[in-house]
Amino acid sequence: MKISITSRRLRLTLFSALITVSAMAQLPQRTPTPNDTLNSPKVLADKRVMIQIYAPKASEVTVGGDFQASPKPLSLTKNEQGVWSILIGPLKPDYYSYTLMVDGVRTMDPKNPVIKQGISSLENMMAVTGPETAFEDNKAVPHGEVREVWYSSNSLGMMRRMHVYTPPGYEKGTAKYPVFYLLHGGGDDDSGWNTIGRSGFILDNLIAAGKAKPMIVVMPNGSMPLPPQTGMPDANTMNRMRDLFASELLKDVMPSVEKNYRTLATPESRAIAGLSMGGFQTLDVTLTHPELFNYVGVFSSGFFGATADEADTKYAKVLNDPSFNKGKKLFWVAIGKDDFVMEANKKTLAMLDKHNIKYQYKESSGGHTWVNWRQYLNEYTPMLFK
Incomplete structure (x- = not known):
């Protein structure tokens, strides 16, 4: 009796697994995007910083932060793959905050988990290290x-x-x-x-x-x-x-x-x-x-x-x-x-x-x-x- 029950459970488990695999095979496969391998912010050896965001349907992306002397935001450039990017600096080694604007909407850099919290907003942070930041x-x-x-x-x-x-x-x-x-x-x-x-x-x-x-x-x-x-x-x-x-x-x-x-x-x-x-x-x-x-x-x-x-x-x-x-x-x-x-x-x-x-x-x-x-x-x- 015990062997029979165990065998039945095993057959049911295998049958369920086959159904699941079959169903997954019929699902549409996800198409890879440039966002999968995007790195932002990317601090280069010469202390310049690349900020990037994948936003293929956006018409304008800007960035502002305390890395710049002027309060006027800087415009990012879009490539054929839908990646917006800007190369800023070189920057003096320090810790900086920045904010992206996508079509006028304040947006966090989705590739950067380091944030500064305020009472009604968030900002991303980035580090450009050197002797000055010791x-x-x-x-x-x-x-x-x-x-x-x-x-x-x-x-x-x-x-x-x-x-x-x-x-x-x-x-x-x-x-x-x-x-x-x-x-x-x-x-x-x-x-x-x-x-x-x-x-x-x-x-x-x-x-x-x-x-x-x-x-x-x-x-x-x-x-x-x-x-x-x-x-x-x-x-x-x-x-x-x-x-x-x-x-x-x-x-x-x-x-x-x-x-x-x-x-x-x-x-x-x-x-x-x-x-x-x-x-x-x-x-x-x-x-x-x-x-x-x-x-x-x-x-x-x-x-x-x-x-x-x-x-x-x-x-x-x-x-x-x-x-x-x-x-x-x-x-x-x-x-x-x-x-x-x-x-x-x-x-x-x-x-x-x-x-x-x-x-x-x-x-x-x-x-x-x-x-x-x-x-x-x-x-x-x-x-x-x-």
Whole structure:
């Protein structure tokens, strides 16, 4: 009986397999396309980069990114096989972001899985490596950890996420560490500094070289849940975002960090810095609560538009306090000479000068890009907690 049942099952299995093979044989065979072997982006030996996409029915494809000085997108050329391509560069070794537009539709490079996430968009990333990128590369040194940390925000009535870097050896030790709050810019979220910003690798390399003290780096989400806008936010929106962020940072983020991590919770063991919108938020927190942070960094930022006109009044108490300078071990401002927020930066510095606020100023080449902000992080961090 057992043999009979086994034989029947075997015959049924073979019969089913034959039917499946027969059915598959009758299916139309897929025709290979150039997309099967396409490689994009392709970094050549001379540091030029080939970007390609297979889009045979498209009528126009362009690409833009922080690899170019002009905001005007570049046009790709289509060949007979339907592959659009462009050769850019040679590029200075660094990490870049780029975005394709296919017939006016924002499109990811389907051959490149490395992305940068924002609050409402994605961008591809690419690496052109060389000696210049050593400070931000993934090198064979002791590595810390970057975690996605969820917490309940009472200020916003919702769950929120932040990224937290802990230095090498944190898990196995008992020591307490200084804390650096690192803020991103408009349009990004808390993942920005960890992806295109390369913050974890920059910290790892600095600590391994003995150039920076081991520290905890907190990267909160500075983008507030407000209706999206096109272009730069108006003054009312900027003020609302500023107030919401300050509330969440002081009432939710910092208490959560100091409760759950081994921190040195004193002003001389706290630093804050931010780029663009994050720089604006840094200025606001610093000039509202000067007692919290002894180290301050402002990258490519300032008081924008109408916020610059009200800043002198809003922060008058702190600006006119002669003890402000005594409480700051570092107030560092950096911007690229071609940055579109240079006017806001100059107005902000003029306000600080008017009130005799001491700061260090760096004006680099370039504009409002991550190419500069990674460099600023690499220069600013070694000056902390001295």
